[in-house]
Amino acid sequence: MDENLKQIALDNRESIVETWKNEVEKLKSQNYTSTISDELFESTNREFANVIFESINDGGSTKSVELFSEKIINLGWPLSYITDGLQVFRRATIDVILGTTKKVDTDSLSLILTSVDQWVEPIIRQLVNEYSGSWENIVSLQRVALQELSAPLIPVVEGITVMPLIGTIDTERAKLIMENLLDGVIRHNSEVVLIDITGVPVVDTMVAHHIIQAAEAVRLVGAICILSGIRPEIAQTIVNLGIDLEKFPTKNTLEKGFTSALEMTNRKLTDLDTKQHFDIEQLIKSIKGV
Amino acid sequence: MEPHSFIGIKKEWDIVGARQLGREIARKLGFGTVDQARIATAISEIARNIYLYAEDGKVTFETIEGMNHKGLRIIASDNGPGIDNISQVMEDGYTTSGGLGAGLPGVKRLMDEFDIQSEVGKGTIVTAVKWLR
Numbered sequence A: 001m002d003e004n005l006k007q008i009a010l011d012n013r014e015s016i017v018e019t020w021k022n023e024v025e026k027l028k029s030q031n032y033t034s035t036i037s038d039e040l041f042e043s044t045n046r047e048f049a050n051v052i053f054e055s056i057n058d059g060g061s062t063k064s065v066e067l068f069s070e071k072i073i074n075l076g077w078p079l080s081y082i083t084d085g086l087q088v089f090r091r092a093t094i095d096v097i098l099g100t101t102k103k104v105d106t107d108s109l110s111l112i113l114t115s116v117d118q119w120v121e122p123i124i125r126q127l128v129n130e131y132s133g134s135w136e137n138i139v140s141l142q143r144v145a146l147q148e149l150s151a152p153l154i155p156v157v158e159g160i161t162v163m164p165l166i167g168t169i170d171t172e173r174a175k176l177i178m179e180n181l182l183d184g185v186i187r188h189n190s191e192v193v194l195i196d197i198t199g200v201p202v203v204d205t206m207v208a209h210h211i212i213q214a215a216e217a218v219r220l221v222g223a224i225c226i227l228s229g230i231r232p233e234i235a236q237t238i239v240n241l242g243i244d245l246e247k248f249p250t251k252n253t254l255e256k257g258f259t260s261a262l263e264m265t266n267r268k269l270t271d272l273d274t275k276q277h278f279d280i281e282q283l284i285k286s287i288k289g290v
Numbered sequence B: 001m002e003p004h005s006f007i008g009i010k011k012e013w014d015i016v017g018a019r020q021l022g023r024e025i026a027r028k029l030g031f032g033t034v035d036q037a038r039i040a041t042a043i044s045e046i047a048r049n050i051y052l053y054a055e056d057g058k059v060t061f062e063t064i065e066g067m068n069h070k071g072l073r074i075i076a077s078d079n080g081p082g083i084d085n086i087s088q089v090m091e092d093g094y095t096t097s098g099g100l101g102a103g104l105p106g107v108k109r110l111m112d113e114f115d116i117q118s119e120v121g122k123g124t125i126v127t128a129v130k131w132l133r
Ligand SMILES: Nc1ncnc2c1ncn2[C@@H]1O[C@H](COP(=O)(O)OP(=O)(O)O)[C@@H](O)[C@H]1O
Pocket: A205, B045, B049, B050, B053, B054, B078, B080, B081, B082, B083, B089, B094, B095, B096, B097, B098, B099, B100, B101, B102, B103, B104, B105, B124
C-alpha cells in the first residue's frame, strides 16, 4: 500500500465521506433500503465510513468489521448494502485522490487504482465472509429449532402419547416423524399413540405412505396407532387417491381420537358431578332444619 | 390473474410452491374447500413425480374462462426419461420407487379430465383439468 496515497485519503477523509454519503443516499431511494428510517440509515452510514477508515488506518482492523457486519445482519439489511457501499466508497476515494493530484499519468493512475483496491478488497472479503458466516449460523440454528418442532411427541397421560403435526411434511420430516415416534413409544412406554394431522395442509400419497409405515412400525413395537384430525376435505382426497387407511383406527378430531385411546386403555373421561354434591349439601341442610 | 403461470420443479420445496400457487388460483376462481384440496393434492402428486423421476421440469397453470364453464388446467411437463408403458403406470399400485403407486391413477380420479403423453428419452406431459361447478 502506498503510504503517500494513504495519507491523502486520510487527510481528505471528510470530503470522501461526504461524496460517499451522497451516493449511498441515492442508492437508498432507488432500491432495497427504502423502508428504513433516515436517522438509522445515516448513523449506520457514519459507522460504515468509520469502519472503512479505521480499517485503512491500521491495515485491516478485524473487530470493528466483525461487529459492523453483525449489526447489518441483525438489522436485516441485504448484503448488497455492504457491497454497493464499498463500490461507491472506491469510486469516491479515487475521485478525491485524483482531484488532489496535480498531474496524472498512466503510472500514477494505475498506482492509485491498485492502492484503493488494496484497501477495499480485504474489507469486502471480510465483511462478506462475516455476513455469510453469521447467516449460515442463523440458518443452522433455525434448522435445529425447526427439527425440534417438526415431530414433537407429547406424553399426555400414562400410556397415551400424542404427536401433533403442523405444516408441510417433506421427506426429511417424514423420517423424523418415524424416528421420534418409535423412540417415544419405547421411552414413554406408550400403549397408544395418536398422530394428529389437523394442521397438515395436504395429504398426498407420499405423506399417506409415511403415515402408514409409521403406524405399522408402531404396531411392531407393540403399541396401537390412531390417526386423528382427518378433516372432511382430506378424507375425500384420501378416498379419491384410493388409499386404504382401514388397517388402523382413524378419527376426525383429536378429541375423538383421545377418547378412543382412553377406551383402549380401559379408561374414560367423566365429569365431576358437582350438581349431585350440591344436592347432598341441600339435603343435609334441610335435615338440620337450617 | 395472468392466464398462464408456472413453477419450475427442481427441489423438493418447489412442490410446496407449486401447490400453494395452484391452490391460490383455484380459490380465486371460486373452487370450494374440497376441490381446492383435490387440486392441491393432484399438483403435489405430479410435481413430486417430476422431482422424483425427471429431476427437472415445471408445472403450468391455465385458467379456462369460457362462456358457461370455468376451470383450471394443470400441466406438468418434464424432459426426463419418459414412460415406456403408460397403461402400466396408470394401474393402482404400480411403482418403480417403492411408493404407493397411487399417484397417477389418483390424479385421474381427483380431477375431471386427465391426459398423459410420454416419449422414452424425451419426457412426459401430464395434463389435468378441474371444472368449476
Ligand atoms: N414424470 C415422470 N417421468 C418418468 N416416470 C414417471 C413419471 N411420473 C411417473 N412415472 C413412473 O410411473 C410410476 C407410477 O407413478 P405414481 O402413480 O405417481 O406412483 P409412485 O410415484 O408412488 O411410484 C412411477 O413409479 C414412475 O416409474
